[in-house]
Amino acid sequence: MSTAGKRALITGIQGFTGRYMAAELQASGYEVIGLGSQPSDEPGYFQVDLADGTALRDVLATIQPDVVIHLAALAFVGHGAADTFYRVNLIGTRHLLEAIAACGKVPDCVLLASSANVYGNASAGLLSETTAPAPANDYAVSKLAMEYMASLWHNRLPLVITRPFNYTGVGQAESFLLPKIVAHFRQRADKIELGNLDVSRDFSDVRAVVKAYRGLIEARPLGQTVNVSSGKSHSLREVIDMCSAITGHQIEVEVNPAFVRANEVKILCGDNSRLCELVKGWDTPGLDQTLSWMLSAE
Numbered sequence: 001m002s003t004a005g006k007r008a009l010i011t012g013i014q015g016f017t018g019r020y021m022a023a024e025l026q027a028s029g030y031e032v033i034g035l036g037s038q039p040s041d042e043p044g045y046f047q048v049d050l051a052d053g054t055a056l057r058d059v060l061a062t063i064q065p066d067v068v069i070h071l072a073a074l075a076f077v078g079h080g081a082a083d084t085f086y087r088v089n090l091i092g093t094r095h096l097l098e099a100i101a102a103c104g105k106v107p108d109c110v111l112l113a114s115s116a117n118v119y120g121n122a123s124a125g126l127l128s129e130t131t132a133p134a135p136a137n138d139y140a141v142s143k144l145a146m147e148y149m150a151s152l153w154h155n156r157l158p159l160v161i162t163r164p165f166n167y168t169g170v171g172q173a174e175s176f177l178l179p180k181i182v183a184h185f186r187q188r189a190d191k192i193e194l195g196n197l198d199v200s201r202d203f204s205d206v207r208a209v210v211k212a213y214r215g216l217i218e219a220r221p222l223g224q225t226v227n228v229s230s231g232k233s234h235s236l237r238e239v240i241d242m243c244s245a246i247t248g249h250q251i252e253v254e255v256n257p258a259f260v261r262a263n264e265v266k267i268l269c270g271d272n273s274r275l276c277e278l279v280k281g282w283d284t285p286g287l288d289q290t291l292s293w294m295l296s297a298e
Helices: 016-027 053-063 082-101 138-151 177-186 206-219 236-247 273-278 287-296
Strands: 007-011 031-036 045-047 067-070 109-113 159-164 191-194 225-228 252-255
Touching: 007 016, 007 053, 016 031, 016 206, 045 053, 053 082, 067 082, 067 206, 082 109, 082 138, 109 138, 109 206, 138 159, 159 206, 177 191, 177 236, 177 287, 206 225, 206 273, 225 273, 236 287
Parallel strands: 007 031, 007 067, 031 045, 067 109, 109 159, 159 225, 191 252
Antiparallel strands: none
């Protein structure tokens, strides 16, 4: 598919993933338009709240995008206000789909970013897209509800749903675990407080994640749900060991019971075979390479 002159709309463009997504699409020849909730004087940017359905419809009628990548979400699982997950992740996405459907142009593809958290404490082993969801917190329930809501739109819009597993990179907020650990090593701190060190996660590199998203909007597996994952899991204990090996710095880890979440998902590891079939040659750097990048960033 030729991307020259294609207009790509990214919601949440000011966020961690959004900035990398914009760079990936621009490098591939797309004209990138962004939506966000905060003011900005960047060209091609529209400030609009997903809660404002009327404003969204007006903006989408103006933009008339060729592709849409919906990243805007409340994504921090530890966020305290459960209602906000549903207002943003479920109702906000419904407003967006209504606005796209009413904009006067059917896009080539609309990619909705869900989350591997929908799998919850599913049985051990590689989790595939056919694994039964078992969400264990309000964030995960809001994302699964978003997926079910979106299924009502499959006959009207060309939808693809992604379930990204954990991913990280330079610029991710320190409220997320890996950036917090990296920051402590960069500061050569003596100690760090963490929760359960034996929680294992499947970590990808944000640069690979946005390549996966671009590949999927071009492959257009409409109506499908696709895991975005490395296929390997690492515990926080292993992450600490990798950072120590890269920096030569040892750090004392204190387990703070306040950081041990109720309903913590023990192991998340994703089967990425569907993604690799759809996006030929896709891969993500090893976690040690991603950590090296983050540890050495200016």
